[in-house]
Amino acid sequence: xxxKDHEPLPIHAGRMPHPLVTSDHVSRLRSGVYVFDAAWSxxxxxxxxxxxxxxxxxxxxxxxxxxxHITAAALHGLPLFRLxxxxxxxxxxAGATRSNGGDIRRHHVPLPHADIATxxxxxxxxxxxxxxxxxxxxxxxxxxxxxxxALHKVAWDDKTNTYDEPEAERFRQAVxxxxxxxxxxxxxxxxxxxxxxxxxxxxxPGESVSRLWMWELGVPTPELQxxxxxxxxxxxxxxxxxxxxxxxxxFDGQIKYSDAGILRGRTVDEIMQLQQEREAAVxxxxxxxxxxxxxxxxxxxxxxxxxMRAAGLLPGRVT
Numbered sequence: 001x002x003x004k005d006h007e008p009l010p011i012h013a014g015r016m017p018h019p020l021v022t023s024d025h026v027s028r029l030r031s032g033v034y035v036f037d038a039a040w041s042x043x044x045x046x047x048x049x050x051x052x053x054x055x056x057x058x059x060x061x062x063x064x065x066x067x068x069h070i071t072a073a074a075l076h077g078l079p080l081f082r083l084x085x086x087x088x089x090x091x092x093x094a095g096a097t098r099s100n101g102g103d104i105r106r107h108h109v110p111l112p113h114a115d116i117a118t119x120x121x122x123x124x125x126x127x128x129x130x131x132x133x134x135x136x137x138x139x140x141x142x143x144x145x146x147x148x149x150a151l152h153k154v155a156w157d158d159k160t161n162t163y164d165e166p167e168a169e170r171f172r173q174a175v176x177x178x179x180x181x182x183x184x185x186x187x188x189x190x191x192x193x194x195x196x197x198x199x200x201x202x203x204x205p206g207e208s209v210s211r212l213w214m215w216e217l218g219v220p221t222p223e224l225q226x227x228x229x230x231x232x233x234x235x236x237x238x239x240x241x242x243x244x245x246x247x248x249x250x251f252d253g254q255i256k257y258s259d260a261g262i263l264r265g266r267t268v269d270e271i272m273q274l275q276q277e278r279e280a281a282v283x284x285x286x287x288x289x290x291x292x293x294x295x296x297x298x299x300x301x302x303x304x305x306x307x308m309r310a311a312g313l314l315p316g317r318v319t
Contacts, residue, residue, distance in 0.1 A: 030055055030103055049074040049085035050120075056088040056104060057122045064093040066116055066123045068107055069137060072130040073146055075119045077153065081145040081205045083138060091125070127153070128171065132178045135194045136187030141209050143194045147175075148208040151200025161237055163225065168200050201225045206251040206298060207239055213304045219313045220245065230281050238282065242313070246287065249311065250279075252294040 026034045033055045043051070053071050069089035070080055087105040115129040125133065131150045135143040155168035172195060179191045197215070201224040202208040214222065226241030226248065240249035252275075279290050291311035297304050308314040 030059075032059075045080050045083065045085045046074040046078075049080070049088070052085065052103060053088050053122065054120070056090070060090070062093065066091045066111055066125060068109070068111075068125045068130070069105075069133050072119075072124040073134050075122065075124050076127050076130055076150075078130075078146050078149045079205045081139075081142040081209065083142055128174045128178070132175050132191070135175075136185060136191045140190060140194070141212060143190060144198060144212045145205045145208045147194050147198035148200060148202040149205075151198055152202065153200075155200045161225075163201050172198065199224060203239065204251065206295065209298055210240070210249075210251050210293070210304070213298075213301055214308070214313075216301065217305055217308060217314060219308055222249065228282050228285050230285055234281075236278060236282050241288075243288075245313075246289065247291060247312070248282065248286070248288050249291045249293070249313075252292055 025037055027037055027040065029035050029052065035051070040048070040051075049071055053067055053075060057067065067075060067089060068091045070083055071089040074080060074085070087103055089105050089107060091107045091109055091111055111125065111129075115126050117124055117126045124130070127150055131147055134146045138146070151168045151171060154171050155164040156162075157164065176195050179188060179195055182188060185191075197212070199211070202211060203225070207224075211222070211224070220242055222240035222242055224240065226238040226243075228236045228238060230236055238248045239251055242248070282288070283290060291313070293304075293307040293311070297307035305314060306318055309316050309318045
């Protein structure tokens, strides 16, 4: 098989790559499965895991297997913050082998029919079950990112830029009930916190981790996706706003300068010009100061603390 790109099911049956395609162009992903190096190197971790899941699923003989945990999260379109994509999580029925394979992480957990969905032709855990499994088994940062993104998926309307609070709370309650039903499960203390802390108004992993670290550092609680009315009937949604401090904040991830879907044919210079014009319009409307930070500030908590001090959101000297 030869994986050509990152389409939903990018597996194509066949023998070894054509002789004209040298080993410098392709790499072996698993037995009988190869990827073009150029395409593979350009994939995000979630896309790589989706490709691996497709390859593994095609080789599974047991039709009762189900993809779970962070692999299911990737298939549901949820972002994975600093997680590895070298193994596919699979739940196996009773009696199946318990040992992990080179690219498979096996789980032996009961899965009611209601916890199973189908994504791209593969059996995966439902969105609710996936979130419940993930928030108990990954870092706190990654857990918040996943739950925020799941709430965003079910409750945020991209057309109207509005957040359906009742729908978000319905989903949160569904996960909360799972947490409450299993008080002694592994990772359940973290799951309790994340279930209450998650907020689907976060628009990116960077915003989610920023909000978590603000809470850990004692930064004043911001308002999320704060709407500012501009001239000519336009408006702006601010990632973070502190009206009582006359400040607002924006997380600038590098993806906005490289993702074709975001650029939409525009150059990086054009994107930056639009950003400057938007910032000027917001400041004219509010008289608030804009504070910006990006991925370098999320290297670790001390670096983020320095960014918050520089923004005047934490006391102390900037070192």
